[in-house]
Amino acid sequence: MNEDKKNEILEISRQLFNEQGYNNVSMRNIADALNISVGNLTYHYKKKEDLVEAVILEQNKSFSIQKTPTTLIELNEFFIQGIQHQKDNSYYYRHYDQLAKLSPKVYQIQVSNINKRREALQNCITTLQKNGYIVEEEIPGQMNGIIEVLNLIKIYWNPSSDLFGGVDIMTCFWSIIYPILTEKGKIVYREELQE
Template sequence: MSATKQKILKTSLDLFNEMGITKTSLRGIADKAGISVGNLQYHFKKREEIVEALYFQLVEEMNHKFIIPKEKLFTSFLSTFEKVIEGFYAYRFFLLDFVSISRKHQKIKYHYRDLTKQREQIALALFDQLIKEGLFRQELLHDEYRNVYKRIEILSNFWFSSILIQEDTIKETTIKDFSKVILQSVYPYLTEKGRGEFSALYPKSIKEQG
């Protein structure tokens, strides 16, 4: 990818995060990047092409974060949540306007649908492995862990929109709060062994019994 194209994507990402897609024009992106509109349109003819390029850039970055090494599986599993949330924050305009974006961009909509199915299978295989290692309990309900994954997916997609209904901006503390919500959502499924390892990793999260 050329340096100019990288600059356009970086500038667009900053402006989309700050102002939203609808308030960001090609002229505004070109001015901020210090290039002409003609130069910008040589690389991206429409704003929609920039949105799609940023989507696939995000997907590629997330694919790397979803690679969980088998060594120290439980630790890696939990830390992946935090890495993914940080990654989402860097592209937060998607989370704030995802429904609108998916309606306007069929390519993104169908790719995301297929991607979700793939990641669901990865998550279920991971849950199975954690059960075998005695860290997660067996399912008590039909499709219980499939629905755990779905709840985490829904939280990830719409958490930031929910926050902005109540607050004006998304802060660093918001990211930490969201990490806590996700981590605590898997805690009830841990075995005694799993809870012991969780407590060792996140001692401040555990409420003292007294």
């Protein structure tokens, strides 16, 4: 397949999945948006599951976890960049569990990316503890538990859902982090991050 045509199919598909949700987009919708026949589209991608897998595999080529945050300011930026990624790929997060079941390759990408994010957050917390911004664990596994909650929020946050009561995602992230900040960390938060 011509590389330009492949990129066009994948980009139009990603846009439609983002706008309408994976479940609401058909191969006919994608073909119509591309001004090609469904037969032409299915020549390249037999079914929608193949197409969404290709979209995710292509996107993952350029995806990277931001560098490990070493300050509270960088941690805030880490959160902001993660939220932007979620907005840019909303279909992926809205259908996270479903997409994992559709394709073993997509599932492996999800596991790999979560592990990278987990490692970055673990290294961040360790550095912030060494520099006196985050307290030491009060119960075994506390920091790992906090990291898992942060990851779950990142994956499943849906601002349009009534489940989240209209709470801003950044407020949610910092509501989890703030109680484990030292007084030094709280001063930085209040002076440089609190709006």
